[in-house]
Amino acid sequence: MVYLNFTNLDAETQNKLIATSKQDVENxxxxxxxxxxxxxxxxxxxxxxxxxxxxxxxxNYIFNL
Structure with missing residues (x-):
């Protein structure tokens, strides 16, 4: 099993997750x-x-490898 946290992700994925999180918080x-x-x-x-x-x-991060 692979465990990753936010800082292990590439910049594009981090930016997408931040944008999604920002929308969730704002809503x-x-x-x-x-x-x-x-x-x-x-x-x-x-x-x-x-x-x-x-x-x-x-x-919770789920990745298809």
């Missing part, structure tokens, strides 16, 4: 993140990127 928590960003004077896009990276560790 699930977009309004809450916007409110938090406004309240704490944080750039929403940076906050969204950070949450998307954290969200990647919740994914």
């Amino acid at each position: 699930a928590f977009g309004e809450q993140l916007k409110q938090y960003a406004q309240k704490h004077h944080i750039d929403y896009e940076i906050l969204l990127d950070e949450e998307a990276m954290r969200n990647l560790y919740n994914y």
Whole structure:
């Protein structure tokens, strides 16, 4: 069995997974993140990127070899 984490993947795959994760986070928590960003004077896009990276560790990666 092969175990991989996010950093073992090529750049193209990493970018695709980050984009997918960003969409997932925005759909699930977009309004809450916007409110938090406004309240704490944080750039929403940076906050969204950070949450998307954290969200990647919740994914189970399955590869066809």
